Amino acid sequence: xxxxxxxxxxxxxxxxxxxxxxxxxxxxxxxxxxxxxxxxxxxxxxxxxxxxxxxxxxxxxxxxxxxxxxxxxxxxxxxxxxxxxxxxxxxxxxxxxxxxxxxxxxxxxxxxxxxxxxxxxxxxxxxxxxxxxxxxxxxxxxxxxxxxxxxxxxxxxxxxxxxxxxxxxxxxxxxxxxxxxxxxxxxxxxxxxxxxxxxxxxxxxxxxxxxxxxxxxxxxxxxxxxxxxxxxxxxxxxxxxxxxxxxxxxxxxxxxxxxxxxxxxxxxxxxxxx
Numbered sequence: 360x361x362x363x364x365x366x367x368x369x370x371x372x373x374x375x376x377x378x379x380x381x382x383x384x385x386x387x388x389x390x391x392x393x394x395x396x397x398x399x400x401x402x403x404x405x406x407x408x409x410x411x412x413x414x415x416x417x418x419x420x421x422x423x424x425x426x427x428x429x430x431x432x433x434x435x436x437x438x439x440x441x442x443x444x445x446x447x448x449x450x451x452x453x454x455x456x457x458x459x460x461x462x463x464x465x466x467x468x469x470x471x472x473x474x475x476x477x478x479x480x481x482x483x484x485x486x487x488x489x490x491x492x493x494x495x496x497x498x499x500x501x502x503x504x505x506x507x508x509x510x511x512x513x514x515x516x517x518x519x520x521x522x523x524x525x526x527x528x529x530x531x532x533x534x535x536x537x538x539x540x541x542x543x544x545x546x547x548x549x550x551x552x553x554x555x556x557x558x559x560x561x562x563x564x565x566x567x568x569x570x571x572x573x574x575x576x577x578x579x580x581x582x583x584x585x586x587x588x589x590x591x592x593x594x595x596x597x598x599x600x601x602x603x604x605x606x607x608x609x610x611x612x613x614x615x616x617x618x619x620x621x622x623x624x625x626x627x628x629x630x631x632x633x
Contacts, residue, residue, distance in 0.1 A: 362418030365448035369416045372435040373401065405430045415449070423449055432458055439607050456545040457486070463546075463608030466491060470603065470611075479615050480596065484510050486542070486608025487551035497614075502589045511539055512555050515565050525585035525593065528568065534579060536569045546608070579612075583622060586614075594618040 374395035378384075383400055396404070401412040407427070414420040415427065428449055432442045442458040457463055463486030471492040474481045480500060482493035488511035498504045502523070507513035514520050514535050524531040539559070543552050559565045580600040587593055596614040603609050 360418055360421065360451065361448045365418055365445070366416055368441070368444060368448060369431070369435075372437065372441075373398075373416070376435060401431070401434065404434060420449075425450075425455055428454075429458065438605075440604060443607070457607050460546070460548060462486070463606045466603045466606045466609050474611070477613060479613050481611070481613045482510070483603070483611050484609065485606070486546060487549055488512070488542075488555075489551065491609070499590050500586070500588055504589075509551065509555070511535060511552075512558070515539070515555075515568075516558055516562055521564075523587040523589065525587055530584045532565060532568050533571075534582070534584075536565070538578070540569070542608070585622075586616070588616060588618075591616065591618055593620050595622055 374393070376396045378396055378400060381396070381400070381404055383396075398413045398416065399409055401407075402409050405412070405427070411420075411427070412431070415423055415431070425446075428445055432445055437445060437458065439458055439462045442454055446452060446454040465485065466483060470483050474483055474492045474494050477494055478496065480494070480496045482497045483491045485491055487509070489509050490507065493506065498506060500523075501507075502519065505519075507517065514524065515532050520531075521527045536559070539552065539555060543549065543556060546552060556569075559569050578600050579598045582598045583595050584598065585593070586596050595617050597617070599613040599615070601611045601613075603611065
């Protein structure tokens, strides 16, 4: 636990919450004059035993429940980055999931311009793998430039994907399906992901692969996979993955395409500051 950082974050955000907005009457004359909610008022609003929040803010609550942290974060109006900081300060780990169900569903509009400025295949999806932005190089991958609405659904279920994503079973589906399972674990109420899982379980080809997708698989960052490009023919894509900081779960994917049937592109060394 980082007590100093935790105390500073909670005190600052608590001071911004007007007690009157939650039905409390600020006393006049003698009495408390500090801005924002009192610690006891936080306990009342969160339906916690008096003293619970004081223990948290003072750093005397080892391993506080995630449910308490989530309730405090929502009461204080934290954004997703602040929610991540709160969990890191209090638990020394990233949060188990987003603070709000709507997080990861939108990214700043400038991302469209940024993606268009990338020469390699590039696209942005939200936390449900719905496509938010893509460039011309991405569109050129697909036969007839028929762009899928949801990348996860297309990769694991589309007959076209099983033709142009070479070695589909091993190089693509078996890598994506564990990510679908992990996405649902973090967002169990996500209707898009739940529907994709339902369709996968009903698919005779994808269902057996999903049954074996319970093992964790690291993200695709740095992977090299075979692809039949609709205009450039057979080749390999090396995948670069990143996440917009304001949208946990959303992802920027850049695919560097190299033509040729044989993999002839050894993994480049890691970049390190000198």
